Amino acid sequence: MNVEQRVEAVSRQLGMRIRAARKARAITLDGLSEQTALSAGFLSRLERGETNASISNLIVIADRLGIPLRDFFEGPGQEPQPEFVVSRASERNAAAAMEGKGYTYRLTSGVLADQQMSAFELTYLPGEAMHGESLSHKGEEVLYLLEGQLEFEINGQVAVLDAGDCVHFNCEKPHRGRNIGKTPARLLMVVTPVDSLTP
Incomplete structure (x- = not known):
C-alpha cells in the first residue's frame, strides 16, 4: 500500500x-x-x-x-492499556499522517484507563501556517518545538519559538502557529484533560 x-x-x-x-x-x-x-x-x-x-x-x-x-483514533473494541503504552516511531512513520490546514499531524499518545491527556506530533513545512481563524477550545496545551522555528500567536500576542523552546497556555485563548524558518518545524503538542474537549 x-x-x-x-x-x-x-x-x-x-x-x-x-x-x-x-x-x-x-x-x-x-x-x-x-x-x-x-x-x-x-x-x-x-x-x-x-x-x-x-x-x-x-x-x-x-x-x-x-x-x-x-x-x-482508537480502534473498535480497543481496550485501554492498564499500565503504559509505547508509541514506536517506526510504526507512526509507517502510517499516513493526517492533514490539517497548513500542517500534518500524527497521534503519539496511547489509550489508558482514566486518560487525562492526548499528544500529537505536528509538522509545518516552511512557510506553512494554520489557515483561517485562530483555534480555541477547553483545557490546557503544551507545545514543545523539536526542530525548526515557529511563530506562535496566543490571544494576539506573538512568540517566536526555536528548537527546544516550549509554550504552555490556556486553550480558550485563540491561538495558531506559522513556520517562519527554512526547514520543517516539528513539534510535540500535549492537550489536557482529554475530556475537556467535551461540553
Missing part, C-alpha cells in the same frame, strides 16, 4: 467513526453543521473519507458530539 492509499484508508476510517458518533447521538449533518460552523457538504465529504480534517476541526467536532478527541 503506497502513501496515497494509506492516507485514503485513514481518512475513510476517521470518517466512519465521525458518522457513527453522530448517528449514535441522533444528530443530522445539518445539525452538526450548525453546531460546528462547518458546512454540511464538508462534513458529508469528511464522513465519506473524501476530504481531510484539520486537528482544529476534529476538536470542534468532538466537542459538539460530546466525546473525547481520542475516540476518533
